[in-house]
Amino acid sequence: MRHLPQPEIKDPNLLVGLDTADDAGIYKLTDDLAMIQTIDFFTPIVNDPYMFGQIAAANALSDVYAMGGKPKTVLNVVAFPIATLGADVLAEILKGAAEKVEEAGAITVGGHSIDDSEPKFGLSVTGLVHPEHYYKNVGALPGDVLVITKPIGVGIQTSALKRDLLTEAQIEKVSHTMAQLNKKAAEALTSFHPHAVTDITGFGLLGHAYEMASGSNISITIHAEQVPILPGTRGLAEKNVIPGGSKSNYRWIKEAVSYDVGIDELQRFILCDAVTSGGLLISLPKEEAEDYVSLLHDQGIGDAAIIGEVGPKASHDLFVK
Secondary structure (H helix, E strand, O other): OOOOOOOOOOOOOOOOOOOOOOEEEEEEOOOOOOEEEEEEOOOOOOHHHHHHHHHHHHHHHHHHHHHHOOOEEEEEEEEEEEEEEHHHHHHHHHHHHHHHHHHHOHHHHHHHHEEEEEEEEEEEEEEEEOOOOOOOOOOOOOOEEEEEEEOOOOHHHHHHHHHHHHHHHHHHHHHHHHOOOHHHHHHHOOOOOOOOEEOOOOOOOHHHHHHHHHOEEEEEEEEHOOOEOOOHHHHHHOOOOOOHHHHHHHHHHHEEEEEOOOOHHHHHHHOOOOOOOOOEEEEEHHHHHHHHHHHHOOOOOOOOOOEEEEEEEOOOOEEEO
């Protein structure tokens, strides 16, 4: 991105752009209305085409929720080998996505497709938010605590799925986790006062926490035992079922993290695990966090948890204990 030409004149209506590597862009339309734009697509990570559509849609919609907005319209982005996989498979992908979009309260208005040897699918999403009431992935303050709304371990488990190493129960759990919208978690957050919000995706928990810490000029302490992790993830990691993206994340932020001696390498990879359609990561005042997590539990989001706290800038951006 550093190679892109910088505009000579800054547009004052661009509220969120490329500066902080945020989840989506925000453009002010009027004094009371701003537009959120995002796009995401990827190759299949589950075998069921309908579930793949659900997951891809939830993943793309999540960026709008992470900015504090409501998704309104979507465009499908399709690359598909129609001659080899057939129209029925593509129809199931589109059906899964359409139903998830409807659950979000948005509308599918079109899309674009190309013929490709490897299937890829996702969405371009447009949402709306008030120009004075949106979230960014920076702004965390000392005294805040960190809340996560979904378990991690998705990358390891989907890699195991490709190797036929998951049980049916594990497949159901990881698929449901990825397909779950962040809608309830985002709507519940409107009753509180978060200082920074992002969603956990490809950079993993520690990668996105690092972006939050670095951009906010603070340090974050994460308590590994408090982080919700999908059942069986540790056992799979012990079998070296760790995707390349998770190892890349670990290498990328290695110098920014101070690990306690009790956090072994497998735990470090799990905390850096590349996630698809993960939960929200929220920095909010300590006195609000327990009430927020309790509210999510009441709404059926049982994996939501307080996992750490924010402190002044220290020797490292992240401390893992």
